[in-house]
Amino acid sequence: MRVEIWSDIACPWCYIGKARFEKGLAAFAHRDEVEVVHRSFELDPGHAKGDTGLVVDMLAAKYGRSRTEALAMEEGVAANARSEGLGYRIEGRDHGSTFDIHRLLHLAKARGRQEELLNLAYRANFAEERSVYDQETLVSLAVEAGLDEAEVRGVLADADAYADEVRADEREAAELGANGVPFFVLDRRYGVSGGQPAEVFTQALEQAWQGRTITPVGTSSPDAAVCDTDGSCEIPQAGAHS
Numbered sequence: 001m002r003v004e005i006w007s008d009i010a011c012p013w014c015y016i017g018k019a020r021f022e023k024g025l026a027a028f029a030h031r032d033e034v035e036v037v038h039r040s041f042e043l044d045p046g047h048a049k050g051d052t053g054l055v056v057d058m059l060a061a062k063y064g065r066s067r068t069e070a071l072a073m074e075e076g077v078a079a080n081a082r083s084e085g086l087g088y089r090i091e092g093r094d095h096g097s098t099f100d101i102h103r104l105l106h107l108a109k110a111r112g113r114q115e116e117l118l119n120l121a122y123r124a125n126f127a128e129e130r131s132v133y134d135q136e137t138l139v140s141l142a143v144e145a146g147l148d149e150a151e152v153r154g155v156l157a158d159a160d161a162y163a164d165e166v167r168a169d170e171r172e173a174a175e176l177g178a179n180g181v182p183f184f185v186l187d188r189r190y191g192v193s194g195g196q197p198a199e200v201f202t203q204a205l206e207q208a209w210q211g212r213t214i215t216p217v218g219t220s221s222p223d224a225a226v227c228d229t230d231g232s233c234e235i236p237q238a239g240a241h242s
Contacts, residue, residue, distance in 0.1 A: 001030070001033060001034050001035070001186065001187050001205075001208060001209060002034075002035045002036075002037060002186075002187055002188075003021075003025075003034055003035070003036050003037070003184060003185070003186050003187075003205075004037045004038075004039055004184070004185045005018070005021070005036065005037070005038050005039065005182060005183070005184050005185075006039045006040070006041040006169065006173045006178055006181050006182065006183040006184075006185075007038065007039075007041060007181050007182045007183075008040075008041050008042055008043045008098055008102075008181055008227065009098050009101050009102075009118075009121050009122060009125055009132060010043055010044075010095055010098050010125070010227075011043060011181050011182065011227035012077045012081065012088075012126065012227070013077075013181070013182060013194065013195040013225045013226055013227055014122075014181050014182040014195070014227065015081065015086065015122045015125075015126050016077075016080050016081050016084055016086065016195045017182040017184075017194065017195030017196070018118075018122070018182070019084040019085070019086055020084060020195055020196060020197060020198045020201060021182075021184065021198075021201045023084075023198035023201075024196075024197075024198040024199065024200065024201025024202040024204075024205065025201065025202075025205065027198065027199075027202045028202050028205040028206065028209075029206075030205075030209055031205075034205070036115075037109075038105065038109070038114055038115070038118055039169040039172070039173070040102040040105065040106070040165070040166040040169035040170060041169065041170060041173050041178070041181045041183070042097075042098055042099060042102065042166075042170065043098070043181070043227050043228070044097070044098075045099070045170070047096060047097040047098075048097060049096075049097045049099065049100070050096070050097075051096060051097070052094045052095065052096035052131070052133045053094060053095060053096075054092070054093070054094055054095075055074070055093045055094060055095050056070045056071055056074060056090070056091065056093075057070075058095055059073055059074065071090060071091075074090045075090060078090055080195075081126065086126070086127065087123065087126065087127025087128070088126050088127060089126065089127060089128070089129070092129065093125065093126070094131050094133060095133075096133035097133070098132075099163075099166065100135070100138060100156060101121060101132055101138065102162075102166045102169075103155060103156075103161060103162040103163060103165075103166055104117065104138060104142055104147075104152065104155060104156070104162075105117055105118060105121075106162040106165040106166060107142075107147065107151070107152070107155050107161075107162055108142070108145060108147060111146070111147055113145045113146045113147055116145040116146055117141065117142060117145035117147070120141045120144055120145050121141055124137065124141055135156055138152075138156065139152050139153060139156070176191065177191075178191075178193070179228060180193065180194075180226035180227060180228040181226060181227055182194065182195060182226065183226075184201070184204070186204060186205065186208035187208050189208055189211070190204055190207065190208045192204050193226060194225055194226045195225060195226070
């Protein structure tokens with residue numbers, strides 16, 4: 001069975017949702033027969049390369065909040081991440097175009113190192129003092145994931161390299177009706193939207209395995225938030241974390 005996951009490295013709920021999915025998969029009896037494929041989804045495809053800024057400042061401007069309020073918003077997301085055992089920095093994180101990251105993830109997929117690069121990029125972006133929007137950091141992460149440095153630099157220098165693959169993933173997401181991430185598609189029969197609790201993913205895997213005709217799971221759980229195509233992310237209510 002194949003599970004396809006549309007996500008963006010800038011999306012905190014993709015970071016959290018990946019951890020929850022993996023816990024749900026670990027509890028699935030047929031987990032060794034599941035192929036996981038990660039697909040590209042840019043939350044802000046129009047963001048100019050090189051135009052970066054602090055996440056907290058962006059949130060304050062976007063939602064018309066004070067910086068203190070924006071920090072509180074981030075703390076709500078951080079609580080969910082930490083409940084899954086994930087590191088999450090609030091201050092000092094930046095945001096920008098993720099197109100180059102997606103291109104490198106496609107290179108990594110072709111070389112059998114996609115999972116390694118994705119995990120390193122998430123950790124660098126959310127838990128460490130490393131900007132994934134800096135080219136040298138990207139090169140370092142890719143090499144750490146097991147990719148060849150010269151090939152990585154060649155892809156970054158060629159704006160067309162793997163660009164079609166990124167756009168194809170994004171078109172497919174639109175065709176499937178995904179307007180936010182994370183978005184999980186199980187055997188092209190079952191869609192799960194948002195960073196659902198682990199047990200929801202286990203249930204979804206079991207139902208997809210059985211081949212039932214079922215209604216896709218939405219985001220009814222207070223923890224099952226998404227980030228949408230205008231770059232905004234749902235903020236959980238105070239205390240709403242596992």
